[in-house]
Amino acid sequence: QAILNNVEKLPADALFDIKQRFSKDPREVKVDLGIGAYRDETGKPWVLPSVRSAEKLVQENPNYNHEYLAINGLPTLTSNAAKIILGENSPALAENRVISVQSLSGTGALHIAAKFISKFLPNRTLYLSNPTWANHNAIFQTQGIKTATYAYWDSKTKSLDLQGYLKSIKNAPNGSIFVLHACAHNPTGLDPNQEQWHQILDAIASKDHIALFDSAYQGFATGDLDRDAFAVRLGIQKLSKVCPVFICQSFAKNIGLYGERVGCLHLVLPQQDDASVNLASIKGAISSQLSKMIRSEVSNSPAYGAKIASKILSTSDLTQQWYKDMITMSSRIQKMRTSLRDKLVSLKTPGTWDHIVEQCGMFSYTGLSPDMVQRLESQHAVYLVSSGRISIAGLNDGNIDHVANAIDEVVR
Numbered sequence: 564q565a566i567l568n569n570v571e572k573l574p575a576d577a578l579f580d581i582k583q584r585f586s587k588d589p590r591e592v593k594v595d596l597g598i599g600a601y602r603d604e605t606g607k608p609w610v611l612p613s614v615r616s617a618e619k620l621v622q623e624n625p626n627y628n629h630e631y632l633a634i635n636g637l638p639t640l641t642s643n644a645a646k647i648i649l650g651e652n653s654p655a656l657a658e659n660r661v662i663s664v665q666s667l668s669g670t671g672a673l674h675i676a677a678k679f680i681s682k683f684l685p686n687r688t689l690y691l692s693n694p695t696w697a698n699h700n701a702i703f704q705t706q707g708i709k710t711a712t713y714a715y716w717d718s719k720t721k722s723l724d725l726q727g728y729l730k731s732i733k734n735a736p737n738g739s740i741f742v743l744h745a746c747a748h749n750p751t752g753l754d755p756n757q758e759q760w761h762q763i764l765d766a767i768a769s770k771d772h773i774a775l776f777d778s779a780y781q782g783f784a785t786g787d788l789d790r791d792a793f794a795v796r797l798g799i800q801k802l803s804k805v806c807p808v809f810i811c812q813s814f815a816k817n818i819g820l821y822g823e824r825v826g827c828l829h830l831v832l833p834q835q836d837d838a839s840v841n842l843a844s845i846k847g848a849i850s851s852q853l854s855k856m857i858r859s860e861v862s863n864s865p866a867y868g869a870k871i872a873s874k875i876l877s878t879s880d881l882t883q884q885w886y887k888d889m890i891t892m893s894s895r896i897q898k899m900r901t902s903l904r905d906k907l908v909s910l911k912t913p914g915t916w917d918h919i920v921e922q923c924g925m926f927s928y929t930g931l932s933p934d935m936v937q938r939l940e941s942q943h944a945v946y947l948v949s950s951g952r953i954s955i956a957g958l959n960d961g962n963i964d965h966v967a968n969a970i971d972e973v974v975r
């Protein structure tokens with residue numbers, strides 16, 4: 564038999580397959596609530612006004628070109644991105660404890676972190692929230708990292724299982740790795756409150772676990788970058804006394820640069836009490852290892868989106884416009900949450916729907932069963948993932964009645 568004849572066919576990616584089925588659906592009224600991408604009030608992808616202005620500035624620059632970036636990325640992007648997540652006055656930045664490299668968006672940052680963990684922090688189990696973003700398992704497992712789950716979502720109460728969460732932290736072997744969603748948890752839209760974060764991070768610190776923050780939605784939970792960075796900044800304060808902290812940062816959603824693949828990996832090194840330790844040389848060594856990994860995988864990161872993001876982060880007018888753009892997106896999503904809840908309540912749809920407004924970020928974990936999701940698609944051309952997660956950003960005044968009536972029908 565010829566070689567390659569026995570290659571096993573894998574099922575399509577559940578999320579990207581929804582988009583395919585949706586595009587092929589000939590029905591006139593159809594709604595895509597699958598992928599987590601912002602849509603404006605007409606249901607169209609939205610190029611942020613700050614991005615339009617930045618693109619103009621980038622292209623008008625007399626030195627505009629398409630040369631390669633350095634292996635570790637565009638320095639004005641990585642340094643400004645670090646300030647966005649860590650804060651202007653971050654002690655870790657002041658103490659020069661942060662290594663930042665550019666990555667292929669959030670996924671690329673997670674991938675490089677996984678490679679680094681597998682080489683330099685081997686034989687540790689990595690804990691993911693139950694449930695979590697579908698790609699997390701694959702990203703870490705393909706690097707040979709053993710994964711396990713920690714308790715997170717209590718489906719009965721549709722709230723955080725804090726006791727279960729703390730118990731998972733306690734029961735994990737010392738020095739395990741915990742992947743924490745920085746804000747706007749995907750898929751549940753449920754974040755710990757500030758008091759709960761204190762408890763969670765204290766528990767992680769007491770076991771010398773290493774935290775890896777996945778920050779894909781900064782600005783989407785509250786519309787405010789600093790508030791949405793609360794957990795990361797508290798985590799660094801509590802955890803980076805003895806352990807490194809990883810931060811995987813995506814600009815796909817908050818700058819709307821999805822396909823341009825703009826992100827960063829930041830590695831915050833522990834505080835050094837011993838004056839004989841040469842921090843600069845440790846940083847240099849780690850940076851060189853990250854460079855080697857990036858070079859062999861992608862050589863260097865894409866330049867165009869990085870230049871746009873960097874222009875926004877380094878030009879005061881554009882940064883101010885970007886803050887407004889984030890408010891535009893997060894407040895429209897909030898309005899759609901309220902609207903969907905109100906419509907379901909007025910239809911007297913069986914069940915309780917307050918969780919839709921209580922959850923934050925791009926998603927709502929509705930509690931709809933896989934059967935109901937199936938029927939939403941087949942009978943009503945409303946597309947969502949089988950877990951019952953809906954991307955609220957896909958709702959607008961033109962389709963929300965259709966969606967509410969469809970949910971009402973499948974729940975009864």
Ligand code: PLP
Pocket residue numbers: 599667668669670671696744749777779813814815821826
């Ligand atoms: N992490 C989480 C939790 C996500 O939901 C996503 C995207 O949906 C990502 C990371 C990575 O996204 P990207 O690679 O597009 O930046």
